[in-house]
Amino acid sequence: MSKDGGVFKAFLTGTAIGAALGLLFAPESGEKTRERIMELGEMTRDTVDNKGRDLKERIYGLRGEINELTNRAVESGQKRVHEELEALKTAFEEGSRKLQEERERRLSGESSEDE
Numbered sequence: 001m002s003k004d005g006g007v008f009k010a011f012l013t014g015t016a017i018g019a020a021l022g023l024l025f026a027p028e029s030g031e032k033t034r035e036r037i038m039e040l041g042e043m044t045r046d047t048v049d050n051k052g053r054d055l056k057e058r059i060y061g062l063r064g065e066i067n068e069l070t071n072r073a074v075e076s077g078q079k080r081v082h083e084e085l086e087a088l089k090t091a092f093e094e095g096s097r098k099l100q101e102e103r104e105r106r107l108s109g110e111s112s113e114d115e
Helices: 001-027 032-114
Strands: none
Touching: 001 032
């Protein structure tokens, strides 16, 4: 955007310098000069309007891209959390199973010793 901003500033500066030099070196009647100033003002306004529309379109485009990237990041994060929860659930179930087996083994060992 800074490159476009620089081009825009250069355009406005060139327009102003050109208008000033035109008035200095080719003097015309007051009415003709006023007409030229009005035309220059209209051209500048049109340029500013067009640049404003372009900027607005770019902003909306960037907003859409940002929303898309955000949605992807959220989906990726949700998937990762789900995967980690599944891994924890599996580990917990495996730990519970082994604990139960160990309890049963110890209980069966105690009952064998009692006999």
